Amino acid sequence: VMAKRYFSRYHLPKRRATVTARYLPELELGDRVTLNISSPRQIAQAFDARILGIAHNLMEFKSELDLLEA
Numbered sequence: 001v002m003a004k005r006y007f008s009r010y011h012l013p014k015r016r017a018t019v020t021a022r023y024l025p026e027l028e029l030g031d032r033v034t035l036n037i038s039s040p041r042q043i044a045q046a047f048d049a050r051i052l053g054i055a056h057n058l059m060e061f062k063s064e065l066d067l068l069e070a
Helices: 004-012
Strands: 016-022 034-035 047-057 060-067
Touching: 034 060
Parallel strands: none
Antiparallel strands: 016 060, 034 047, 047 060
16 A cells, blocks of 8 residues: 555656745745746746745845745
């Protein structure tokens, strides 16, 4: 039973990203976001992700988000 559960969850690779953005106090762990970097040029394909970690830096008014592709 456990092997089937792990296989279904991990058989496809998922992208991870760490993003530094403006201060976003309204986000919480587990929220779904879309990562899309299109300006000034497209760096990667857009993908939907789940927030795994959040670190707020109030001195610089920034948030660092750890994302995992959903």
